[in-house]
Structures are given as C-alpha cells and as structure tokens.
Amino acid sequence: MSRYEGQSKEIHNFSKKTAVLLTNLGTPDSPTAGALRRYLREFLSDPRVVEIPRLIWWFILHGIILRVRPKKSAKLYESIWTEQGSPLLVISQQQKAKVAKLLSEKYGDTVVVDVAMRYGKPSISNALANFQAQGVDNIIVLPLYPQYAGPTTGSTFDAVFNKIKTWRWIPSVHFLSSYHDQALYIKALAASIKRHIENHGKPDKLVLSYHGMPKRFLEQGDPYYCFCHKTTRLVVEALGFAEDDYVMTFQSRFGKAEWLKPYTDETLAELAKAGDKHVAIISPAFSADCLETLEELVHENRDIFINAGGEKYHYIAALNDDDLHIAALLESIEPHINQSE
C-alpha cells in the first residue's frame, strides 16, 4: 500500500472537469436519541466548535451532555421531520439539483455537482473520493453558510484538507469562504422580505436573527459577527429601512458561556413589552431551513413574543431553493470553473 492515494488509469489522458461541492452542517440520520447521540458526539467533539481543553471537555461531553441532550433534541427533530427526512438534508439536495441543472445546461458534463454534510451523511470524504475517481482537475468547495465562521465554514475546510492531504495528485481547489455581501444574495434576501411585506403588511419591527457563537470567538479574531452586521446593513439599505424599522439579534445559544448579543429570545420579549405588536423574523445565516429555524424561530420564539404581549409573529423562510438564491450561488461558483483546454 502506498502512502498517498492516486488513480493510475488514464492519468495522461484526462479531460478538463470541475467538481462543485456544496456543503452544510449535517443532521442526524433519524429523529431518535441514538442517532442524535452519534451526531452530537461527532459535532461537539470538533475543536472548531468547542474550544474547551480536550480532557475537560471529554468529561463534560460524555458525562453530562451526551446523556441529556440527545433525548431532548430527538423530540425537537421529530417535530420537524418530513417523509423524505431531515429538512436540512432534503433542502440541500433540492439546492444541489437546481445548481447541477443550471450548470449542466451551460457546461455539459465538464462540471459535476455534489452535496455533503460536515457531520454525518452524506460525508465530505465520500464526495471527494467520487470526484477523484472521476478524474476532476478542479474542485470548488462552497459551504452554504453565507457568513464565514470558524465553527462552520472553517471546520468544513478542515474536513476537505484532511481528505485531500491523503491524495497523491491534489488538483486546483477553490475554497469559497464567505458570501455575506454578495450582490445577488443580498438581492434575494431583500426580495423575500419585500414579498412577505406585500402579503402580510410592514411589521413594527423586522428581526434579523443570526445563529449565535461564543463571544470569545469574536474577541479571538473570528469575523462572523462583522460579516453578519454587513449583511444586515446591506439588506436594510436595499429595503430602504430606517434605524427603528429593524433589529439584529443572535439565536440558538449552547452552553454556559456568553454568546454574541443581543439574544433573539430576550429581544422579542422586550419588543413585545415595549409595545411592538407585529414582528417578522428572518434568519439570513441559514441558507436552508433546519431545526434552528423550523422549531426555534417558528415555535419557541413565537411563544416568547406572544406570551410577552405581542400579537402578530411571522417567520420568513430561509432562501432554500429560491431561484434568486440559486442564481447567487452560481454567481459565486462560475468564476472558478476552469474551461480552458
């Protein structure tokens, strides 16, 4: 056995071929405590996600978290599970199908597209092995997180590095790090909010709620917080919103440390108490609807707002496979497609 993996066949006779790898975070195989335990163990063992010293974290993770959280999370996943499976995976596959169709119309079979998850299945390692077997000479990696964060995009790149470092021939690899300020992504978000307002009226406050992160990561140089702010600024500019038409918040806290603020749940209660009766909430950090939107934003936060005196609460869906969103993804991908002979 040799130290590095290679494909000896037809190596002198390959044609130009680009592979596009779309990725998202991952999801359990089923909404059961056992599947959740496996999924959370892989996810929460990643040092990009939890930076507590390994030995201490091992005892907390295995002694407390993996004994309690899987059962609780399984119930939540069960409430959003569909016949086709986890919404995040189903929507990711729909996004992939649309991207693949548009690229194949334009580039024929010189471009292949696949989707993979950072944790669980379908795995990044498998997708890359398939690309290698097809003899691709150019790989574009696009994690579907609009705002770069170490625990998401950074960790995805780790998984890609870990696989390709075993290859004898590493082709061109383009890591697309962040598209938080890309014109078509902003346009797609603004169009989706405008459509919502046309149907439901302008809310007292538009809440732009991003997935949170420990505050310490920001202090240590993670750009996520700033990228979220830039997305918000560009979207509200595109909408022509004034300062008190909207508020920006962070959701989905995990663990005891301080996370990025203001927190979505606390803010919604404050808004209701201050007399805002009607809110619309959107989460620009999620390119696909998932547990954190379909459960936390649709149900949990609605209850918080209504119980604090609010009256109308609307969740604006993630961009999912919206045509403008897919056009935005293509705008990121296409400059890196290598067509020269």
Ligand SMILES: C=CC1=C(C)c2cc3[nH]c(cc4nc(cc5[nH]c(cc1n2)c(C)c5CCC(=O)O)C(CCC(=O)O)=C4C)c(C)c3C=C
């Ligand atoms: C959109 C960007 C995301 C950032 C930044 C992020 C950071 C982050 N998340 C956790 C802990 C959990 N996240 C969970 C689910 C989850 N998170 C994101 C996105 C970001 N996370 C997605 C797309 C999902 C998937 C939801 C799905 O439908 O499967 C979970 C698991 C669910 C649960 O048990 O609540 C945890 C846990 C940390 C610690 C973190 C930053 C350090």
Ligand SMILES: [Fe+2]
């Ligand atoms: Fe998360």
Ligand SMILES: [Fe+2]
């Ligand atoms: Fe959550």
